[in-house]
Amino acid sequence: MERRRFVPKHFTLILTVSIVLFIACVLASLAFGARWLSLSELAEGLKSLHSDTVTANILEKRWLRTIFGLCCGAALGIAGVLMQSVTRNPLADPSILGVNTGAALFVVCGMAFLRISTPQEYIWLALSGAMFTAAFVFGIGSMGRGGATPLKLVLAGAATTAALSSLITAVMIPRTFVMNQFRFWQVGSVGAGTWDSLLLLLPFLAVGALAAIFCAPGLNALALGDEAARGLGVRTGWLRLIAAFAGVVLCGASTAVAGPISFVGLLATHVIRLLLGPDLRFLIPMSALSGAVILTGSDVIGRIIGSPGELEVGVVTAFVGAPILILLAMKAKVRSI
Amino acid sequence: MIMKITLSHTITAETVEWIRAGRISRRRRWLLVTGILAFLAFALCAAMLLLGNTIYPVRDVLAVLAGEEIKGASFAIGTIRLPRMLAGLFAGFAFGISGYIFQTMMRNPLANPNVIGITSGSSAAAVFCIIILESSRTVTSIASVIAGLVTSLLIYVLSRGKASFSIGRMILVGIGIQAMCNSMITYLMLVGEEHNLPAAVRWLTGSLNGVRMDELPSLIVTCLILVPLICMFNRPLMMLELGEQTATSLGVKTDPVRVLLIISAVILAAIATAITGPIASVAFLAGPIAVRLVGIGAANSIPAGLVGAVLVLAGDLIGQFAFTAKFPVGIITGIIGAPYLLFLLVKLNRRGDF
Numbered sequence: 001m002e003r004r005r006f007v008p009k010h011f012t013l014i015l016t017v018s019i020v021l022f023i024a025c026v027l028a029s030l031a032f033g034a035r036w037l038s039l040s041e042l043a044e045g046l047k048s049l050h051s052d053t054v055t056a057n058i059l060e061k062r063w064l065r066t067i068f069g070l071c072c073g074a075a076l077g078i079a080g081v082l083m084q085s086v087t088r089n090p091l092a093d094p095s096i097l098g099v100n101t102g103a104a105l106f107v108v109c110g111m112a113f114l115r116i117s118t119p120q121e122y123i124w125l126a127l128s129g130a131m132f133t134a135a136f137v138f139g140i141g142s143m144g145r146g147g148a149t150p151l152k153l154v155l156a157g158a159a160t161t162a163a164l165s166s167l168i169t170a171v172m173i174p175r176t177f178v179m180n181q182f183r184f185w186q187v188g189s190v191g192a193g194t195w196d197s198l199l200l201l202l203p204f205l206a207v208g209a210l211a212a213i214f215c216a217p218g219l220n221a222l223a224l225g226d227e228a229a230r231g232l233g234v235r236t237g238w239l240r241l242i243a244a245f246a247g248v249v250l251c252g253a254s255t256a257v258a259g260p261i262s263f264v265g266l267l268a269t270h271v272i273r274l275l276l277g278p279d280l281r282f283l284i285p286m287s288a289l290s291g292a293v294i295l296t297g298s299d300v301i302g303r304i305i306g307s308p309g310e311l312e313v314g315v316v317t318a319f320v321g322a323p324i325l326i327l328l329a330m331k332a333k334v335r336s337i
Numbered sequence: 338m339i340m341k342i343t344l345s346h347t348i349t350a351e352t353v354e355w356i357r358a359g360r361i362s363r364r365r366r367w368l369l370v371t372g373i374l375a376f377l378a379f380a381l382c383a384a385m386l387l388l389g390n391t392i393y394p395v396r397d398v399l400a401v402l403a404g405e406e407i408k409g410a411s412f413a414i415g416t417i418r419l420p421r422m423l424a425g426l427f428a429g430f431a432f433g434i435s436g437y438i439f440q441t442m443m444r445n446p447l448a449n450p451n452v453i454g455i456t457s458g459s460s461a462a463a464v465f466c467i468i469i470l471e472s473s474r475t476v477t478s479i480a481s482v483i484a485g486l487v488t489s490l491l492i493y494v495l496s497r498g499k500a501s502f503s504i505g506r507m508i509l510v511g512i513g514i515q516a517m518c519n520s521m522i523t524y525l526m527l528v529g530e531e532h533n534l535p536a537a538v539r540w541l542t543g544s545l546n547g548v549r550m551d552e553l554p555s556l557i558v559t560c561l562i563l564v565p566l567i568c569m570f571n572r573p574l575m576m577l578e579l580g581e582q583t584a585t586s587l588g589v590k591t592d593p594v595r596v597l598l599i600i601s602a603v604i605l606a607a608i609a610t611a612i613t614g615p616i617a618s619v620a621f622l623a624g625p626i627a628v629r630l631v632g633i634g635a636a637n638s639i640p641a642g643l644v645g646a647v648l649v650l651a652g653d654l655i656g657q658f659a660f661t662a663k664f665p666v667g668i669i670t671g672i673i674g675a676p677y678l679l680f681l682l683v684k685l686n687r688r689g690d691f
Binding site (some may be wrong): 091096140141143150151152154155156158159160162163164165166167169170173174262263305306309311312314315316318319321322323325326328329330 | 447452495496505506508509510512513514516517519520521523524527528542617618660661662663664665667668671672674675676678679682683686687
């Protein structure tokens with residue numbers, strides 16, 4: 001008799017490919033930019049990282065940027081999986097649900113009215129903004145018959161995003177100092193990261209990722225429906241709360257340090273789910289990996305297209321990620337929308 | 338048997354009377370509301386010309402409009418305020434009427450050029466023409482009309498899916514297209530090294546700042562041609578609102594009418610977008626407000642257009658004078674429109690439409 005397979009099909013192959021892509025992205029992110037480094041220069045620079053040559057200096061900046069991008073991408077990837085499984089909704093993503101914009105609004109208000117200017121202060125505002133918005137959007141989206149259908153949630157998210165981004169502009173326009181600060185925060189994306197803000201992100205990333213892995217088996221059961229999950233001994237209320245909280249913390253923290261970046265969670269999760277199937281114990285770590293690859297890759301693309309400057313990574317991810325939303329909408333049955 | 342017929346006969350006579358009375362009262366209400374809206378739009382236009390850093394007397398304004406040269410006033414009114422007023426009036430009218438046509442034909446308030454992202458397609462094309470190609474105004478207008486038509490066709494084709502067409506799917510596809518167009522606009526802003534906020538705000542939310550007189554003819558001419566055309570199709574449009582089958586059985590050739598009206602609506606929205614940017618929420622708000630004011634059972638294209646114009650002009654005046662800072666009109670209409678969208682969602686959700 002054939003043994004039941006616990007590891008998804010082709011898992012080793014997919015893992016290997018992901019790791020290869022990961023390394024390729026890291027190398028590309030180190031090599032490309034305003035000044036392109038050749039492989040030999042790269043090797044040279046990596047050997048003497050703390051010396052004072054031009055290459056070493058460039059590499060130090062790019063290391064920071066790369067690690068920063070990887071961490072944010074991983075956070076957004078996990079946040080995407082968590083939100084999708086908590087809401088049992090294939091279209092959930094921090095940016096589509098407006099959570100990013102909520103975080104951004106709070107940060108802008110903090111800049112304008114409380115005169116804050118450091119990432120340490122942004123992060124708490126961004127987190128509370130993300131939580132309020134998530135609760136609000138989910139509240140509106142789950143009203144009425146049938147609970148939170150994908151279409152209702154997306155529409156509530158889109159409407160909330162529209163309202164909040166108008167408010168952001170309205171707060172920003174009369175205050176030139178906020179506009180400059182905010183533009184750096186928003187445009188800077190992964191390029192503006194410092195070691196300090198990276199250190200700030202890491203604890204949140206660690207807590208969120210641990211909570212996600214801890215929740216994975218329960219969320220697997222939840223995918224069968226609330227009653228089935230309860231029958232299997234899962235305390236659904238708590239599980240939902242913890243998983244949603246972890247998701248919001250992850251995307252709020254990454255928004256605070258990197259600015260609003262859209263569609264990474266959606267893209268990462270769907271690519272991996274297509275390849276691996278729905279088992280969250282594999283989906284969560286792999287989405288983190290693919291989120292990191294997607295964000296770093298998009299950042300490299302943005303630097304190549306926008307050279308000698310750079311194109312915000314959020315712009316690239318929106319352009320790459322939006323077609324996924326369209327594809328999902330096309331595939332979905334009318335009923336389930 | 339005979340009694341039955343006479344009974345139904347008397348009821349018919351009464352019914353005819355009743356229907357006629359209803360028709361007359363609706364007609365009266367339509368005229369009244371349209372008159373008030375037109376007056377309001379006119380008053381706002383006058384305010385747009387009169388108000389500003391210096392407030393000129395009515396006599397001077399009229400003199401400038403008649404073509405006289407008055408030092409200072411000629412520049413302020415003729416070069417700055419008049420184009421701004423005309424752009425607001427006609428773009429608002431175009432957005433309002435095009436939103437109303439979409440909403441009526443799709444029988445869903447969410448289906449309109451704003452929400453499903455047709456205006457963002459036009460906007461992206463306009464930015465591309467202006468920044469990259471540095472093309473003339475005419476070319477820009479034509480390109481944004483073509484982009485608007487292509488975007489709506491694309492949204493329609495993509496949202497047909499494997500099974501049947503659904504509004505829900507169309508809205509989702511539209512949100513995706515909108516995200517792509519907006520990211521393209523941001524990219525173009527960056528490439529053109531005109532990454533300044535005023536330009537970005539104009540092309541992402543819409544604004545009347547810096548409209549010039551030579552941009553306006555295309556918008557005005559298009560409005561003057563298409564609005565009468567749309568009004569000629571008021572009746573079929575009302576029948577389409579009753580549903581495909583009812584309209585067909587009432588003698589409407591649904592497909593040609595639908596295509597014609599959609600194309601006119603897209604052209605209107607696109608040509609207005611090429612000049613002012615996609616002024617947020619106007620196309621989405623105008624229809625429902627007009628229907629609420631006039632009541633159902635009347636052709637509301639003209640009232641909807643007027644509501645659109647009033648919204649844009651009032652929004653621009655509020656943005657210019659209500660606060661210490663000057664806000665572009667799109668921000669004001671966006672802040673008004675988004676809560677209404679949320680309210681609408683709550684209402685639709687309660688009713689269980691989704």
